[in-house]
Amino acid sequence: xxxxxxxxxxxxxxxxxxxxxxxxxxxxxxxxxxxxxxxxxxxxxxxxxxxxxxxxxxxxxxxxxxxxxxxxxxxxxxxxxxxxxxxxxxxxxxxxxxxxxx
Amino acid sequence: xxxxxxxxxxxxxxxxxxxxxxxxxxxxxxxxxxxxxxxxxxxxxxxxxxxxxxxxxxxxxxxxxxxxxxxxxxxxxxxxxxxxxxxxxxxxxxxxxxxxxxxxxxxxxxxxxxxxxxxxxxxxxxxxxxxxxxxxxxxxxxxxxxxxxxxxxxxxxxxxxxxxxxxxxxxxxxxxxxxxxxxxxxxxxxxxxxxxxxxxxxxxxxxxxxxxxxxxxxxxxxxxxxxxxxxxxxxx
Numbered sequence: 001x002x003x004x005x006x007x008x009x010x011x012x013x014x015x016x017x018x019x020x021x022x023x024x025x026x027x028x029x030x031x032x033x034x035x036x037x038x039x040x041x042x043x044x045x046x047x048x049x050x051x052x053x054x055x056x057x058x059x060x061x062x063x064x065x066x067x068x069x070x071x072x073x074x075x076x077x078x079x080x081x082x083x084x085x086x087x088x089x090x091x092x093x094x095x096x097x098x099x100x101x102x
Numbered sequence: 103x104x105x106x107x108x109x110x111x112x113x114x115x116x117x118x119x120x121x122x123x124x125x126x127x128x129x130x131x132x133x134x135x136x137x138x139x140x141x142x143x144x145x146x147x148x149x150x151x152x153x154x155x156x157x158x159x160x161x162x163x164x165x166x167x168x169x170x171x172x173x174x175x176x177x178x179x180x181x182x183x184x185x186x187x188x189x190x191x192x193x194x195x196x197x198x199x200x201x202x203x204x205x206x207x208x209x210x211x212x213x214x215x216x217x218x219x220x221x222x223x224x225x226x227x228x229x230x231x232x233x234x235x236x237x238x239x240x241x242x243x244x245x246x247x248x249x250x251x252x253x254x255x256x257x258x259x260x261x262x263x264x265x266x267x268x269x270x271x272x273x274x275x276x277x278x279x280x281x282x283x284x285x286x287x288x289x290x291x292x293x294x295x296x297x298x299x300x301x302x303x304x305x306x307x308x309x310x311x312x313x314x315x316x317x318x319x320x321x322x323x324x325x326x327x328x329x330x331x332x333x334x335x336x337x338x
Contacts, residue, residue, distance in 0.1 A: 001145050001163070005172035009162055010152035012180040017222040020190020021197050029188050037184050039300045040328060043307040044182055045157065045291035047327030050308035052164050053284035055315045061280075068281035069288060076289040082124035086131060089285030093278030 062102045068093030110241065114232070118249050121228050125253060126260040128156055131282040132163070133264020138274040139167040143265050150261040154223060154254060157290050158182045160283060161324075170321020178324055189230045190222065196233055196243040197221030224250030299334050306330035 019027065053069040055061055072089035076082075096102075129150070136146040141163065149159050158179035165175040190197070199217040224247070233246035268274065295301050307330025311323040318326065 001141055001166045001175065002172055003148070005162075005166075005176050006145060006149050006152065009149070009158065009176045009179045012176065013153050013155055013158065013183045013186065014223065016180075016183050016186040017190055017225045018219070019187050020192070020225075021194040021218060021222055024191055024194040027187075027191065029191065034188050036331070036334070037188070038294060039303055039334060040331060041157075041182050041185055042291050042294040042300055043304045043327055043330050044161065044178060044324065045287050045294070046304035047308045047311040047324045047330075048161055048164055048178070049284040049287035049291060051168070051311050051315055051323055052287070053281070054312050055168075057169070058316050058320070064278070065281045065284070068278055069284045072281070072285035073288045073292070076285075076292050081120075082289060083127045085289050086124075086127050086282050086285055089281040090278035093281035094276060095278075097276060097278070 064093045064096040064101050067096055067101075111244075114245055114248060118232070118252050121249065122252050122256040125156065125228070126256050128286050129257045129260025130264035130267065131279065131286065132156065132160060133261040133266075134268030134271070134274065134279055135167075135264075135283050136163050137265050137268035138271075138279065139163070141166070143269065146261050146265055147258075150258050153179070154257065155179075155183055155186070155226065156257070157227075157287070160287060164283065164287075165321040165324065168320040170319070174321030174325060178321070185227075186225055189225055189227075193225065193230050193233045193242075193246060195239065196246045197225060200243065221247075221250075224254060226250070226253060228253055303330040303333040306333055 049069070053061070053066045068089040068091075071092045072085045075088055076085045080088075132150070133146045137143055146159070146163070149162070153159055153162075161182050162175040162179035165178050166172065197218070198221055199214040229246050229250040232249040233242050236242040236245055268279075271277065274280065291304070295304055307327030310329060311327040314323040314326055
């Protein structure tokens with residue numbers, strides 16, 4: 001990942017951050033647009049979670065990783081604290097691999 | 103409900119510490135995942151200092167590690183961060199310099215600008231959530247800045263630790279580290295899947311992205327998932 005890409009993402013991010021405080025008297029984000037952006041972010045996060053859980057180099061990533069992520073998802077849905085969710089994903093996946101499930 | 107300011111101060115520190123602990127673990131996982139995936143050590147470190155937005159950082163690095171182009175990585179990260187614009191509007195009263203009347207030593211214009219830039223940079227899901235818990239200006243400001251400064255420190259130290267761990271530990275798969283990345287994304291996304299139509303959009307998008315992964319160049323399947331947003335308009 002080139003430095004230019006990191007800087008470009010940083011610049012875009014800071015633009016979104018500073019625009020609100022600078023132009024708060026002039027900008028109004030329509031509630032519909034705000035909801036669409038929130039939904040777009042949710043879609044992107046879930047798609048990224050799914051592809052990174054299930055695929056590796058364009059193929060299937062094996063069973064251990066998605067199993068760990070599934071357990072984490074169930075725990076997160078039950079409002080288990082975040083650190084526990086993240087550790088559970090790693091532990092379940094590591095244990096499955098230790099048991100020979102890949 | 104009115105909470106006495108002194109007791110809520112201790113509560114604030116406790117809650118900020120809990121959030122910092124959670125994000126610290128995510129930061130370690132981010133740093134380790136990035137270098138274990140083959141990125142140079144400075145990419146996660148510089149990114150955490152300059153971008154300072156966990157979800158977008160994970161998204162961008164995830165696209166690159168999957169073999170996607172830097173353009174797709176920046177697009178995915180930037181799109182996730184568009185939510186910072188409405189956040190900035192919601193807490194604009196506390197991110198800038200304090201409007202003190204009759205202050206003994208009013209800050210000069212240079213310092214006021216520095217405060218404004220710094221306050222904008224510290225705008226995150228967490229700091230905004232802490233600010234929005236209060237309506238009075240003083241506790242609002244304290245909550246925002248306490249959370250923002252603490253989180254910035256913890257996040258960057260954690261990412262650095264993760265980078266060190268990721269470069270020392272060779273067999274990251276053995277520790278299940280690769281599962282933490284999708285787990286973090288899922289945990290971040292779940293609270294935003296409040297209504298059924300967003301769930302349908304996310305499910306359709308994710309299924310499409312997974313199905314398209316073997317055929318499309320890396321990075322594009324995730325962006326193609328945005329087509330799932332069409333579910334928002336159907337069966338209204």
